[in-house]
Amino acid sequence: MTVLAAVDLGASSGRVMAAHVSGNRIGLTEAARFPNRAVPVRGRLYWDVLGLWSGVLDGLRAVAASAGDDTAAVGVDSWAVDYGLLDADGHLLANPRCYRDPRGAEARAEVLARTGAEDLFALTGVQPQPFNTVFQLAAETTRAHRLLLIPDLLGYWLSGEAAWEATNASTTGLIDQATGDWSRDLTDALGLDLSVLGPITPAGTVLGPLLPEIAEATGLSAATEYIATASHDTAAAVAAVPYETDRAAYISCGTWSLVGTERDTPIATPAALDAGFTNERGADGTVRFLRNVAGLWLLSESVDTWRRQGTDVDLPALLDAAAAAERLRSVVDPDDPRFADPGDMPERIRAYCAETGQPVPATPAETAACILDSLALAHRRAIEALEALTGEAVDTVHIVGGGSKNTLLCQLTADATGRTVLAGPDEATALGNALVQAQALGLIEPGPEARRAAARASAQPRRHEPQGPQTPWTQASQRLLGPNR
Numbered sequence: 172m173t174v175l176a177a178v179d180l181g182a183s184s185g186r187v188m189a190a191h192v193s194g195n196r197i198g199l200t201e202a203a204r205f206p207n208r209a210v211p212v213r214g215r216l217y218w219d220v221l222g223l224w225s226g227v228l229d230g231l232r233a234v235a236a237s238a239g240d241d242t243a244a245v246g247v248d249s250w251a252v253d254y255g256l257l258d259a260d261g262h263l264l265a266n267p268r269c270y271r272d273p274r275g276a277e278a279r280a281e282v283l284a285r286t287g288a289e290d291l292f293a294l295t296g297v298q299p300q301p302f303n304t305v306f307q308l309a310a311e312t313t314r315a316h317r318l319l320l321i322p323d324l325l326g327y328w329l330s331g332e333a334a335w336e337a338t339n340a341s342t343t344g345l346i347d348q349a350t351g352d353w354s355r356d357l358t359d360a361l362g363l364d365l366s367v368l369g370p371i372t373p374a375g376t377v378l379g380p381l382l383p384e385i386a387e388a389t390g391l392s393a394a395t396e397y398i399a400t401a402s403h404d405t406a407a408a409v410a411a412v413p414y415e416t417d418r419a420a421y422i423s424c425g426t427w428s429l430v431g432t433e434r435d436t437p438i439a440t441p442a443a444l445d446a447g448f449t450n451e452r453g454a455d456g457t458v459r460f461l462r463n464v465a466g467l468w469l470l471s472e473s474v475d476t477w478r479r480q481g482t483d484v485d486l487p488a489l490l491d492a493a494a495a496a497e498r499l500r501s502v503v504d505p506d507d508p509r510f511a512d513p514g515d516m517p518e519r520i521r522a523y524c525a526e527t528g529q530p531v532p533a534t535p536a537e538t539a540a541c542i543l544d545s546l547a548l549a550h551r552r553a554i555e556a557l558e559a560l561t562g563e564a565v566d567t568v569h570i571v572g573g574g575s576k577n578t579l580l581c582q583l584t585a586d587a588t589g590r591t592v593l594a595g596p597d598e599a600t601a602l603g604n605a606l607v608q609a610q611a612l613g614l615i616e617p618g619p620e621a622r623r624a625a626a627r628a629s630a631q632p633r634r635h636e637p638q639g640p641q642t643p644w645t646q647a648s649q650r651l652l653g654p655n656r
């Protein structure tokens with residue numbers, strides 16, 4: 172049996188999964204998991220990329236120990252937009268910053284003053300979020316020789332080959348959506364150095380074998396290929412959605428909830444800009460038309476805060492208590508900018524509720540209920556906007572990724588949207604990473620249809636039908652967003 176190593180780096184953990192391919196079915200087993208978190212230093216926020224690198228090598232060693240020479244390839248995906256800068260000899264110049272670092276917001280204002288938000292959106296199709304690579308880059312003066320996004324950086328360390336993989340490159344805000352290539356007009360206008368970027372590599376490109384020293388250090392065979400998989404984690408997750416109908420939307424649910432559909436063409440209209448949507452590229456060049464909703468980040472930051480303050484939190488018990496709590500007692504807009512930075516989330520939620528004249532959540536259970544109700548409402552808002560912008564009805568919502576294990580959030584999303592929710596796979600990112608690798612090696616037929624069939628063969632989603640009346644959700648939605656949105 173062929174084994175593929177899918178390295179998946181998320182904002183709160185990294186993992187190396189062994190993907191066993193048999194026919195068009197992929198079964199995943201976890202070889203290693205290690206924590207990840209942004210590290211604050213003097214008001215700045217960094218990633219511990221060398222800690223991640225050590226975790227990746229340990230994970231590959233574990234794959235080699237169990238699958239040995241059956242391991243045909245390795246592919247890496249991670250969150251988007253962040254990068255490492257290299258000198259002319261290929262050495263890392265500085266520790267990569269985290270996208271929640273404050274520097275992007277200021278640069279965003281300066282860039283938008285020059286380009287205009289609507290023109291920039293029309294050019295790139297990418298929602299101008301403060302963390303986009305374009306704004307981060309505009310905030311730094313660099314003598315770098317190369318810029319590599321995080322998965323491409325790790326791929327370079329593993330294979331010696333530099334690549335600029337298309338799905339992740341599409342998130343940078345530096346690509347002209349009409350050509351699919353870096354926009355020289357934009358980099359010239361902003362005074363950015365285009366020479367740090369190289370040719371775009373399609374997802375599913377075999378870059379070549381692992382470097383000999385990496386094969387030796389991990390115990391993998393010297394013939395193991397490195398594949399530029401769909402290296403944006405969300406693109407990998409979307410590549411593994413087990414679609415059953417063509418009227419389905421997805422929510423890739425984890426730190427963020429990415430709510431969208433796959434299309435052939437982008438929508439870069441002022442209405443899409445206003446509604447917070449973006450156009451990113453998927454495997455096989457599809458357009459991932461989606462909105463970033465602040466996701467389970469609000470809950471994970473709350474849990475961290477309680478633990479820091481000495482309250483012992485058991486997550487399953489907390490979710491049971493949140494399920495039993497009164498529904499829609501108080502709701503927040505999870506996308507309010509005050510929730511974007513790391514920190515005391517329960518306090519910010521209390522302040523939001525007090526300011527908006529709602530009951531203030533006093534206990535962890537009430538706070539968790541508020542967060543999950545609010546996320547379900549934000550999912551509903553995004554699905555409704557999606558339908559309005561695409562003119563296409565959505566009857567099924569696939570929730571994939573780690574958040575699909577949160578059965579309460581899945582049920583509340585079904586209730587709030589009035590639509591069937593299909594939950595899982597929870598390891599969609601690793602599965603999509605492996606599916607794209609399997610296609611690159613010819614183990615699975617090429618093209619999106621064969622990939623979706625393989626995703627269906629590899630997953631058993633859990634079904635949630637909407638329960639209870641829609642009226643309370645509609646009323647809460649108006650309370651949250653105002654009657655006109």
Ligand code: LFR
Pocket residue numbers: 181182249250251252253270403404405426427429463
């Ligand atoms: C999800 C994700 C989102 C991206 C955000 C920041 O993990 O990749 O798609 O907008 O992280 O990179």
